[in-house]
Amino acid sequence: MNTSPTAQLAAFAAGLRFDDIPTPVIRKTEDLLVDWFGSAIAGKGSRPVETLTKFAASMGPSDGAAEVLIDRSRSSAYFAAMANAAASHVAEQDDVHNGSVFHPATVVFPAALAMAQTLGSSGQQLLTAAVAGYEVGIRVGEFLGRSHYKVFHTTGTAGTLAAAAAAGSLLGLNAAQMQHAFGSAGTQSAGLWEFLRTAADSKQLHTAHAAAAGLMSACLARDGFTGAAQILEGPQGMAAGMSSDADPAKLTDGLGTRWATVETSFKYHASCRHTHPAADALLQVMQVNQLTPADLERVVTHVHQGAIDVLGPVVNPATVHQSKFSMGTVLGLVARFGHAGLVEFDQHFQDDLTVALRDKVVMELDAEVDAAYPRRWIGKVTVTTTDGRTLQGRVDEPKGDPGNTLSRDEITAKAHRLAAFSGGASEAEMARAIKALWAIAQSPRIGPLLAGAA
Amino acid sequence: MNTSPTAQLAAFAAGLRFDDIPTPVIRKTEDLLVDWFGSAIAGKGSRPVETLTKFAASMGPSDGAAEVLIDRSRSSAYFAAMANAAASHVAEQDDVHNGSVFHPATVVFPAALAMAQTLGSSGQQLLTAAVAGYEVGIRVGEFLGRSHYKVFHTTGTAGTLAAAAAAGSLLGLNAAQMQHAFGSAGTQSAGLWEFLRTAADSKQLHTAHAAAAGLMSACLARDGFTGAAQILEGPQGMAAGMSSDADPAKLTDGLGTRWATVETSFKYHASCRHTHPAADALLQVMQVNQLTPADLERVVTHVHQGAIDVLGPVVNPATVHQSKFSMGTVLGLVARFGHAGLVEFDQHFQDDLTVALRDKVVMELDAEVDAAYPRRWIGKVTVTTTDGRTLQGRVDEPKGDPGNTLSRDEITAKAHRLAAFSGGASEAEMARAIKALWAIAQSPRIGPLLAGAA
Numbered sequence: 066m067n068t069s070p071t072a073q074l075a076a077f078a079a080g081l082r083f084d085d086i087p088t089p090v091i092r093k094t095e096d097l098l099v100d101w102f103g104s105a106i107a108g109k110g111s112r113p114v115e116t117l118t119k120f121a122a123s124m125g126p127s128d129g130a131a132e133v134l135i136d137r138s139r140s141s142a143y144f145a146a147m148a149n150a151a152a153s154h155v156a157e158q159d160d161v162h163n164g165s166v167f168h169p170a171t172v173v174f175p176a177a178l179a180m181a182q183t184l185g186s187s188g189q190q191l192l193t194a195a196v197a198g199y200e201v202g203i204r205v206g207e208f209l210g211r212s213h214y215k216v217f218h219t220t221g222t223a224g225t226l227a228a229a230a231a232a233g234s235l236l237g238l239n240a241a242q243m244q245h246a247f248g249s250a251g252t253q254s255a256g257l258w259e260f261l262r263t264a265a266d267s268k269q270l271h272t273a274h275a276a277a278a279g280l281m282s283a284c285l286a287r288d289g290f291t292g293a294a295q296i297l298e299g300p301q302g303m304a305a306g307m308s309s310d311a312d313p314a315k316l317t318d319g320l321g322t323r324w325a326t327v328e329t330s331f332k333y334h335a336s337c338r339h340t341h342p343a344a345d346a347l348l349q350v351m352q353v354n355q356l357t358p359a360d361l362e363r364v365v366t367h368v369h370q371g372a373i374d375v376l377g378p379v380v381n382p383a384t385v386h387q388s389k390f391s392m393g394t395v396l397g398l399v400a401r402f403g404h405a406g407l408v409e410f411d412q413h414f415q416d417d418l419t420v421a422l423r424d425k426v427v428m429e430l431d432a433e434v435d436a437a438y439p440r441r442w443i444g445k446v447t448v449t450t451t452d453g454r455t456l457q458g459r460v461d462e463p464k465g466d467p468g469n470t471l472s473r474d475e476i477t478a479k480a481h482r483l484a485a486f487s488g489g490a491s492e493a494e495m496a497r498a499i500k501a502l503w504a505i506a507q508s509p510r511i512g513p514l515l516a517g518a519a
Numbered sequence: 520m521n522t523s524p525t526a527q528l529a530a531f532a533a534g535l536r537f538d539d540i541p542t543p544v545i546r547k548t549e550d551l552l553v554d555w556f557g558s559a560i561a562g563k564g565s566r567p568v569e570t571l572t573k574f575a576a577s578m579g580p581s582d583g584a585a586e587v588l589i590d591r592s593r594s595s596a597y598f599a600a601m602a603n604a605a606a607s608h609v610a611e612q613d614d615v616h617n618g619s620v621f622h623p624a625t626v627v628f629p630a631a632l633a634m635a636q637t638l639g640s641s642g643q644q645l646l647t648a649a650v651a652g653y654e655v656g657i658r659v660g661e662f663l664g665r666s667h668y669k670v671f672h673t674t675g676t677a678g679t680l681a682a683a684a685a686a687g688s689l690l691g692l693n694a695a696q697m698q699h700a701f702g703s704a705g706t707q708s709a710g711l712w713e714f715l716r717t718a719a720d721s722k723q724l725h726t727a728h729a730a731a732a733g734l735m736s737a738c739l740a741r742d743g744f745t746g747a748a749q750i751l752e753g754p755q756g757m758a759a760g761m762s763s764d765a766d767p768a769k770l771t772d773g774l775g776t777r778w779a780t781v782e783t784s785f786k787y788h789a790s791c792r793h794t795h796p797a798a799d800a801l802l803q804v805m806q807v808n809q810l811t812p813a814d815l816e817r818v819v820t821h822v823h824q825g826a827i828d829v830l831g832p833v834v835n836p837a838t839v840h841q842s843k844f845s846m847g848t849v850l851g852l853v854a855r856f857g858h859a860g861l862v863e864f865d866q867h868f869q870d871d872l873t874v875a876l877r878d879k880v881v882m883e884l885d886a887e888v889d890a891a892y893p894r895r896w897i898g899k900v901t902v903t904t905t906d907g908r909t910l911q912g913r914v915d916e917p918k919g920d921p922g923n924t925l926s927r928d929e930i931t932a933k934a935h936r937l938a939a940f941s942g943g944a945s946e947a948e949m950a951r952a953i954k955a956l957w958a959i960a961q962s963p964r965i966g967p968l969l970a971g972a973a
Contacts, residue, residue, distance in 0.1 A: 143578035
């Protein structure tokens with residue numbers, strides 16, 4: 066039992082110490098933390114996020130050590146994790162790990178921050194917990210495979226284990242306790258893509274659920290509550306129920322030597338990541354050939370099957386959020402504005418010009434792109450111009466990927482833009498909080514990020 | 520969209536009124552309520568239940584209108600539903616619906632009671648909500664089918680929708696809101712059988728999660744939070760992800776004419792329901808032939824595949840709870856004591872004599888029993904005696920099934936036994952509470968069931 070893949074992964078998460086983590090991994094984790102903070106603040110004012118936060122306030126205590134970022138209220142760790150996780154995913158600007166198609170930040174940091182604030186953990190403990198959460202969640206996502214992602218929102222499912230690993234690290238769970246926490250987290254693992262078909266609010270519920278259920282699982286394990294020993298690869302475990310191509314070897318791939326955390330990509334466009342490679346490829350072909358939107362007659366995006374599965378149902382997006390899952394809308398905005406940010410979606414997703422461009426875009430399955438996915442997200446487009454030319458665009462790493470990453474200045478600027486968009490914090494508040502976050506490895510005790518800033 | 524099976528089921532749950540429900544269905548629902556109350560009180564002192572309740576207390580408010588039954592504390596509806604649902608399933612004495620292999624009471628009543636106490640609903644509203652929860656949960660379980668149950672604990676998965684229907688009924692959700700509540704509940708649907716392999720505590724987590732997540736989904740829908748329109752039968756919904764033999768016609772089977780609530784069985788033995796038909800068949804053959812345990816050389820139980828799937832992994836049970844999933848242990852206790860109740864499991868599951876009998880019992884797949892399952896749970900055993908006889912035992916309806924049901928006196932006595940076992944309430948407290956529950960249809964406002972009883 067103790068050498069099963071689940072047991073090895075749990076032992077790794079439980080045993081991870083700050084001094085074991087290479088410095089570049091720590092620096093990247095700080096980047097991811099600041100990037101996440103901006104996304105969390107960006108959730109303010111979003112109807113589904115506010116509704117979930119109202120629910121948490123109505124069912125939780127009226128005070129506590131953990132901070133609800135969008136309204137600066139305090140609650141128990143459980144509800145703060147729930148509310149902050151709901152907030153972090155709605156702008157579609159939070160990070161993503163390509164190989165697992167998993168968004169780590171939105172489930173890992175809400176659980177880690179809430180638990181760290183509750184326990185009075187140090188910054189180094191918080192960073193260590195975040196790395197544990199990223200390494201576990203990414204491997205679980207890779208393990209569950211492409212068949213899983215066709216129906217399940219991996220961030221919701223693998224997210225419960227990622228959040229459990231992060232919270233469990235801060236609670237100081239031993240290897241056996243961490244394995245029990247994984248069992249409890251995995252058996253609460255949930256999240257279906259069906260909501261996309263009617264543009265429903267479930268994506269925020271999935272992250273809220275994953276962060277809260279994962280944190281709960283870690284707390285229960287500390288108190289002796291047991292879970293399945295092999296919730297991931299067991300014959301009636303997650304893979305048995307929710308995947309047809311799961312590979313247990315992925316669970317332990319390079320533990321302690323391969324740092325999956327640094328493979329995580331930042332999102333540049335405010336849309337579903339599946340649209341980014343094609344968007345960057347279209348930008349490239351338009352810049353190289355000096356095209357304007359009026360030059361576009363037809364745009365064929367050559368994509369992997371996962372893009373068709375997730376984006377295919379979205380033909381005529383009815384809401385801003387749904388439009389972020391419309392390949393045509395994203396490319397229409399990129400063609401018009403050179404990027405597809407929160408403001409562009411919010412104000413222009415239904416413009417006549419955007420809609421006209423949207424309807425010129427089609428997706429076609431591409432063998433090379435599909436074979437490279439999910440490890441590499443290649444962008445390929447074929448543009449037919451109104452004057453009859455056929456032009457090819459291609460990017461091998463979309464902006465924000467590890468080989469084409471964002472600088473700390475770009476990350477800081479992005480967080481400021483997100484806060485300005487939502488009104489969740491003033492520029493001065495953001496500057497103060499971000500400065501503290503860049504120095505978090507020196508913090509002896511994590512307090513509120515926006516303390517006294519109301 | 521409005522004529523989809525999910526939409527029809529949601530409209531039924533939202534539109535159900537007390538006066539629409541035939542009187543025998545109401546009376547049966549009162550039976551189920553009293554039977555559930557005994558099971559909830561029986562959870563007191565159980566380590567996993569106490570641990571979950573401690574978690575709820577640590578993360579929830581210190582007061583509220585909803586009652587946590589095992590410790591008479593008060594909390595918000597969310598945490599009371601979570602704690603009471605954890606408590607109701609641990610004694611394995613709560614009710615079951617055969618056709619869906621779904622335990623309705625443990626998820627429906629905790630959500631309904633917590634919401635009714637919070638809203639100050641009437642007894643008639645509570646009973647109506649319970650019927651809505653039973654009718655929905657049972658149909659969802661039937662819809663998900665046998666393939667689902669091989670890996671998933673249907674009470675955890677279908678339970679989220681059952682709890683949402685009950686809570687949503689009390690909240691007065693309209694049909695569209697109820698459909699959104701179903702979407703949010705279904706996308707949080709979870710629960711894997713893997714925990715049985717190591718006798719872990721997850722069963723209590725599954726019911727706690729289902730009741731809390733379902734109640735949450737109803738509250739969110741009231742506040743405008745949307746869910747998938749076809750979370751059950753949609754191409755990326757529950758069936759797509761978690762079943763290979765789902766039948767959407769089951770979702771709307773006889774809505775308003777067939778009352779699935781009255782098909783629910785009470786549990787007589789304190790073990791997994793899959794053991795009951797064989798236990799009753801063994802009792803029958805022993806009584807008819809006046810056998811003693813010493814006469815038993817070998818007992819072949821002729822069972823359905825689901826029994827083998829769930830009970831097969833349990834060869835040498837290490838805990839009281841696991842022993843309730845051991846066909847051999849259950850039959851050993853029945854042979855020794857004439858029944859397998861909480862006391863028998865607690866004090867005798869590891870006796871030498873029980874273990875010796877356990878090892879004489881085998882399961883064999885039986886074509887007739889398997890074909891009748893899950894609508895009918897036939898019990899068939901072949902006993903070889905030490906003096907060389909081969910004897911057959913058979914029951915067509917195990918004790919507690921609708922055709923072989925418990926009287927109100929038997930239900931009351933069972934609840935008293937459960938409370939006496941756990942020490943969760945005194946005999947006088949139970950008598951007072953049960954008397955009030957039998958008269959609940961006349962209650963203008965649901966208050967605490969154990970008020971002033973501490």
